[in-house]
Amino acid sequence: MRSQILSMGEALVDVLPADGGLWRPVPGGSSYNVALALGRLGAPAAFVGRLSGDEQGRRMTAILDAAGVATGLVSADDRPSPLSLVERGSETGNARYSIHLADTAHAPPELAAGWLEDAAHLHVSSFSAVVGAWGAAVGDALDAARGRVTRSFDVNIRPNLLPGRVAAQELVAARLEQVEIVKASDEDLRWLFPGADPEQIAADWSRRGPISVLTRGADGASAFVRGAAIRGAARPVAVVDTVGAGDAFMAGFVSLALERGILDRLAEQDAGSVGALLAFANAAAALCCMRAGADMATRADVDAFLEHSCSSA
Numbered sequence: 562m563r564s565q566i567l568s569m570g571e572a573l574v575d576v577l578p579a580d581g582g583l584w585r586p587v588p589g590g591s592s593y594n595v596a597l598a599l600g601r602l603g604a605p606a607a608f609v610g611r612l613s614g615d616e617q618g619r620r621m622t623a624i625l626d627a628a629g630v631a632t633g634l635v636s637a638d639d640r641p642s643p644l645s646l647v648e649r650g651s652e653t654g655n656a657r658y659s660i661h662l663a664d665t666a667h668a669p670p671e672l673a674a675g676w677l678e679d680a681a682h683l684h685v686s687s688f689s690a691v692v693g694a695w696g697a698a699v700g701d702a703l704d705a706a707r708g709r710v711t712r713s714f715d716v717n718i719r720p721n722l723l724p725g726r727v728a729a730q731e732l733v734a735a736r737l738e739q740v741e742i743v744k745a746s747d748e749d750l751r752w753l754f755p756g757a758d759p760e761q762i763a764a765d766w767s768r769r770g771p772i773s774v775l776t777r778g779a780d781g782a783s784a785f786v787r788g789a790a791i792r793g794a795a796r797p798v799a800v801v802d803t804v805g806a807g808d809a810f811m812a813g814f815v816s817l818a819l820e821r822g823i824l825d826r827l828a829e830q831d832a833g834s835v836g837a838l839l840a841f842a843n844a845a846a847a848l849c850c851m852r853a854g855a856d857m858a859t860r861a862d863v864d865a866f867l868e869h870s871c872s873s874a
Contacts, residue, residue: 565631566682566815567710568596569609569702570689571667573645573660574617575804577854587854588621589645591687591717594805598812598845598857600628604819607631609676609702613642613666628857634676638666647804647854660722669698680710682815682824685740686808687717691732692724703739711825713742715811718749729753737766742827744774744811764788772827774839776810778803782843784835791832793839796870798847805855806846813845813863814838840867 570592579585588597592610599606608625612618612635621642625632643665648657677683683706689695706712714736723729730753737743743766750759759775760783767773767785776782781795817838818824827835844866848858858866 564605564681564819565607565679566599566604566684566819567607567609567634567677567680568592568599568684568686568812569699570686571643571695572608572610572612572618572621573643573667574621575645575647575854577647577802577804584646585854586617587856588617588624589647589805589855590643590689591715591808592685592689593621593625594808594855594857595684595686595715595812596630597625597628597855598805598809598849599816600625600630601857601859602812602816602845602863603629603860604812604816605631605681606816607634607679609634609670609672611636611638611666611668611670613638613640615641617642618666634670634672636668636670638668640664640666643667647802658719660719662722667695669695672702677706677709680706681819682711682713684713684715684811684815685736686715686811688719688722690714690736691729692722696732700735700739703736707739711742712740713744713811713815714740715807716743716745716749716753717807718745718752720752726753726755737769737771740771741825742774742815743771744776744807744814746776746778746807750775760790764790774814776807776846782810782839784839786828786835791835791839793836793843795843796847796866798851800850801853803850804853805857806849808855809849809857810842810846812857813842817841844870 572593573590575589596608763775
């Protein structure tokens with residue numbers, strides 16, 4: 562039986578500011594984060610990517626292994642791990658990224674025939690889903706998955722790695738034709754479409770076919786099905802930073818949908834069923850925001866957070 566959620570894309574070392582003016586390396590990269598979050602939530606997951614054999618790459622592999630994430634679709638690379646220097650905003654905790662990829666292990670994996678055999682879902686995300694050799698490989702992978710597994714795309718804009726706003730709009734539009742679920746933050750859509758209402762963009766995307774999910778940080782999230790909105794509130798938390806929060810949200814959403822057997826029938830679900838997915842995903846994201854870096858919550862963490870939220874509502 563097909564069961565695995567595959568997360569395909571980049572793996573980076575996030576270098577976070579630490580006490581005393583020092584820096585602290587932690588595993589990162591949108592697709593890597595999603596795979597790790599899926600594993601910690603107890604979902605059957607696999608990372609599809611490339612990891613360096615250097616100290617950080619070995620650590621990243623060990624962390625996936627400890628979370629129960631399959632790494633059989635990971636290619637090894639002798640080049641050093643890519644780096645992402647992370648700066649935190651002073652007021653909101655929103656992160657800014659300076660990403661360094663040249664001469665590193667940032668390249669698509671070598672996939673053998675049958676790589677989709679155990680898959681139930683394929684997730685792709687951020688710049689690795691749309692630009693360069695990675696973008697081409699992801700496009701081919703989504704085409705190969707068509708009609709075989711459900712597919713999702715997290716827009717997750719990184720402006721300094723994109724070819725410009727108009728070209729980025731075209732790249733994102735092409736990916737919308739290849740997936741059943743698309744997720745974007747209000748910040749993503751404000752960059753892509755300056756002056757436009759993010760909710761209207763998300764609603765319009767859903768009329769083109771995919772379920773469209775819009776995240777708005779502390780203001781919660783909405784899912785759009787054929788233009789109609791289903792809203793999910795977020796609980797206020799003390800934010801350390803927002804690194805990995807969108808990835809935690811995505812993992813929570815698709816993992817619970819798979820668990821409940823509705824991942825391939827989301828458009829047919831009532832507002833209560835989709836709202837439950839949003840609540841679970843919001844909880845996973847909130848817990849990530851309460852920790853430094855993409856430190857993903859376990860299923861027990863999320864269940865306890867939701868139980869506490871309900872009891873204090």
